[in-house]
Amino acid sequence: MPRVSTMPRQLAFLPFVGSRAVAEGLLTKAMLRGPSWHRLLPDVYVHVDGYRENDHRMWCDAAALVLPPGAAIGGLSAAYLWGVDLLPRTGPVSVVLPEAVRLRPRPQLTVTRSTLSAQDVTTFAGLPVTTPVRTAFDLGRRPPRTSAVVAIDALFNRRLVKPAALSGYFVDRAGWPGVALLREVLSLAEPESESPMETRLRLVLVDADLPAPTPQYDVYDAQGRFLGRVDLAYPRWRIALEYEGDHHRDRQHFRRDVARLNALRAAGWIVLRFTADDVLRNPTQITRLASQAIRERTLTGTRRSVTGTSAR
Known part of the structure; x- marks a missing residue:
């Protein structure tokens, strides 16, 4: 009766070093060449059931196995591990080497x-990764400027890094490449920004020399009843600017948006709504309407007496 092959439990899900598994008697070289294992990097494998082509965490696990001492996962990959996903769908793993x-x-x-x-x-x-403040330092001095601001906003918003901590970090690194950009990025950063597209929308307005809008602004009517929170606001003029992502297409979300929009309009607010196409491809339309x-x-x-507060 043929012997049924079994998969070692320690190799079931995570990437592993093939030569090490062979040396420990968990597999043979012939088995590694078989259909049950997928080669990720030289001498790094994963079981086919654990392989996901666009699973960045899997690729980080694999990269960590080949990193020499003193190196670390950094950049956008470090941000991803810290809970800030700004990666392209198929982006490589970013690593920092002394x-x-x-x-x-x-x-x-990369x-x-x-x-x-x-x-x-x-x-x-278990993975070597740059600290949140070092991750912010690296991403904040990497052009283009808009992407740098997006990254810093996201790290600030998740409370992974405090603005003062990042400012203090580069005091002794004033001569490093990109620090001038980082200073500009810090002057534009907004910890209350809740999404990359919200940051991009805000920068469209600021770069057009329009006043900087207030993010995450809570609007109340004259009787003190809460009407809604808007992405960006010019409270002085009762103007709200909203980024409409795909999640707004959900029926329940759409109904809530309609009710909120009607309440804001009844209270005398102008509400301007923009999509990703507006922000990325037609920013002049945004500045024209806002102006x-x-x-x-x-x-x-x-x-008209309408009150509100920032989410700060």
């Missing part, structure tokens, strides 16, 4: 060489 450390180039890895102290590296579920609304309110005056 200058003296060598690593063979691999298409699944390597940045930089000074990396022991204080800049911690562990996340027009401000101009109209400036000419007519806005004297």
Whole structure:
């Protein structure tokens, strides 16, 4: 009767080093070449049931197995592990290597060489990863500027890094590449921004020399009843600007949006709603409509008693 092969439990889900598994007697070289195992990197495998082509966490687990001592997962991959997903769908794993450390180039890895102290590296579920503040420092000085602001906003909003901590971190690193960009990014950062597209919408307005809007603004009517929270607001003129993502297409969400929009309009607010296509491909339409609304309110005056508060 043929022997039924079994899969070692320790190799069931996570990537592993093939030669190590063979040395420990868990597998044979012939088995590794079989259909049950998927090769991720040289000498790094995963069971076919655990393989997901676009699973960035799986690729981070695999990358950690080939990193030399002193290196760490960094950049957008570190942000992803800390809970901030700004990655493209099929992005490679970002790793940071000290200058003296060598690593063979691999298409699944994006390597940045930089000074990396022991204080800049911690562990996340056993993986070497740059600390939140070092992750923010690296992403905030990497162009383009808009992407840098998006990253810093997200890290601030998740309370992973405090603005003061990041400002203090680069005091002794003033000569590092990109620090001038990071200073500008910090001047534009907004911890209350709740999504990358909200940040992008805000920057469209700021870059057009319009006043900086207040994020996550709670609107109340004259009787103190809560009407809703808007993404961005010009309270002085009772103008709200909203980013409409795909989740707004859900029927229940759509109904709530309609009721909230009607309440805001009844209270005298102008509500401008924009999509990803507006933000990414037609920013002049956004600035034209926002400028027009401000101009109209400036000419007519806005004297109706409507109160609100920022989410700060």
